[in-house]
Amino acid sequence: MASRLAALGLVALIAACAPKRETPDAADIRAARQAALTFDHRMTSEIVGRLDRDEDPVAVYLAYADNVPGWGKELSDAAKMDFSRTALGARNPADAPDAWERQQMEQMSFMLDAGIDPETLEIAEIVTEGDAKVFRWMRPVLMREACLACHGEAIESRVKLLLGQEYPLDEATGYAAGQLGGAYSVRKALSIGGKPPPPYQPQPIPPRLPPDPRQPGDAPLVQPMPAPAPP
Ligand code: HEC
Numbered sequence: 066m067a068s069r070l071a072a073l074g075l076v077a078l079i080a081a082c083a084p085k086r087e088t089p090d091a092a093d094i095r096a097a098r099q100a101a102l103t104f105d106h107r108m109t110s111e112i113v114g115r116l117d118r119d120e121d122p123v124a125v126y127l128a129y130a131d132n133v134p135g136w137g138k139e140l141s142d143a144a145k146m147d148f149s150r151t152a153l154g155a156r157n158p159a160d161a162p163d164a165w166e167r168q169q170m171e172q173m174s175f176m177l178d179a180g181i182d183p184e185t186l187e188i189a190e191i192v193t194e195g196d197a198k199v200f201r202w203m204r205p206v207l208m209r210e211a212c213l214a215c216h217g218e219a220i221e222s223r224v225k226l227l228l229g230q231e232y233p234l235d236e237a238t239g240y241a242a243g244q245l246g247g248a249y250s251v252r253k254a255l256s257i258g259g260k261p262p263p264p265y266q267p268q269p270i271p272p273r274l275p276p277d278p279r280q281p282g283d284a285p286l287v288q289p290m291p292a293p294a295p296p
Contacts, residue, residue, distance in 0.1 A: 087191040089200050093146070094189050097202040097251035100140040100148045104249065107136060113211040122214050123223050129215070130231060134159075138268050145253075145265035150206065152247030154236030156216075156228075165192060165201060166250055173205045174245045183207055191255065197262070200253045208246040216240045 112133065115125045134157065140148040151162040153170050162170060173186050188203045208216055215224060216237055228235055240246060254262040 089189045093200045096144045100144050101249040116211045116214050122221050126224050142267050147252040149250050151250050156232050156235045156237035169203045196258045198255045202251040204249045206247045208240045208244050210242045
């Protein structure tokens with residue numbers, strides 16, 4: 066009994082001495098959620114919906130490659146915080162995670178495997194990076210059936226060619242629906258050296274890898290879809 070009390074006392078002492086975690090600002094969390102929701106909506110209406118309507122996956126791929134990487138920047142500029150997508154195995158090297166993001170996604174993946182509801186896996190923290198205090202937020206992104214046209218096991222050969230040409234280091238294939246495909250990530254500096262951070266600077270569009278140079282006379286990389294049979 067005495068040792069039990071002593072142990073309880075020790076636990077209370079450790080809890081009292083542990084550095085207090087700062088709670089992130091509710092407005093920052095709301096802004097991060099809003100950015101992720103907007104991305105989700107655009108992804109559904111402008112990309113995934115087109116695949117669901119049986120549009121040519123090559124046309125959808127080209128629309129994706131031209132537009133989606135810029136959405137993160139648009140949302141960042143609107144919210145004045147860095148909004149991005151990342152993955153443990155990224156397709157676009159510009160999306161590779163930093164150490165904090167990698168650790169969160171490893172935990173998310175573990176929790177999902179344990180059957181925990183992905184809706185509950187949002188993370189919001191204030192972390193110290195050098196002499197800066199930074200708000201960080203993350204939410205998992207799960208692969209859906211339509212995502213597999215570009216991230217699954219059996220990717221259509223023309224889409225595979227395009228992916229291989231633009232993303233030779235692609236690590237984002239071979240998924241099944243329901244798996245952790247990556248995460249939305251938000252980062253906002255709160256103070257640097259105890260002083261307010263400089264105002265938000267609009268970010269450049271993440272670089273795209275240049276496609277392989279094609280020579281005149283090379284066979285076209287992507288064959289046009291055969292015309293639909295007349296009714
Ligand atoms: C038409 C092809 C296509 C479809 C459909 C597609 N993706 Fe992607 N995905 C890409 C390309 C290309 C990139 C790399 C360019 C970029 O950064 O957006 C990418 C990047 C990503 C990234 C960022 C990390 C990385 O690997 O670079 C995540 C996360 C992601 N996709 C998840 C999804 C999810 C979830 C869906 C379904 C809702 C989906 N994708 C549907 C082509 C596609």
